Amino acid sequence: MATVDITGEQFASTVEDNDIVLVDFWAEWCGPCKQFGPTYSAVSEKHPDVVFSKVDTEAEQQLAAEAGITSIPTLMAFREKVLVFSQPGALNAQQLEQVVDAVKALDMEEVHAHVARSQAEAAASAPKQDGTQIPDA
Template sequence: MATVDLTEQAFAETVQDNDIVLVDFWASWCGPCRMFAPTYEAASRRHEDVVFAKVDTEAEQRLSAAAGISSIPTLMAFREGVLVFSQPGALPAAGLEQVITAVKDLDMTEVHAELARQQAGQKAAQRP
């Protein structure tokens, strides 16, 4: 599967409607972004069960700001709509494969349980 370009309008739907979504935040003027692009594209062909998306930070400035992007490239991984990985910097092919494997191997029952515990703790902390 080839990479897909994400816009602000399609971001939430893409993340929510797919089991695993990797998002590469990049810009055309960014040398490390251009070096990472072939690695990312090659991984997209090897892992057809994963959505490989790209966000052009120049064209999608509001989305980039909302995602807290301060350095590019930044790779984010979502599983079942949950952000499970975020790291700036271009990864080598082996590093990208490790991330993909780790995301696929996550115990999402435990991830969702931890999120519920965190949200309950935040609600309790907000009570007077």
């Protein structure tokens, strides 16, 4: 599958509607982005079961800011709507293949359980509406 350019309007539905989504945050003026682009495209052809998307950070500045992008290129990987990988810097083909293989190999039951535990812990330590802390059990 070839790479797909996505906008801020398409980002959420792309992540929600696909099992595995890689996102390359890039810009036209970025030398390392230009070097990474052909590698990203070539690896995408080997994995038709993965959506390889690209976000132009110049055209999609709000999305880049919401995603916390401070350096480009930045590669993010989502599996079952969960961000499971995020790293700035261009990867070579072997490194990118390793990321794809690792994302495919994840035990998503374990990942979802970890996310649920983290959310429960955050909720338990959040201040109550009146500003007081909920005591630990």
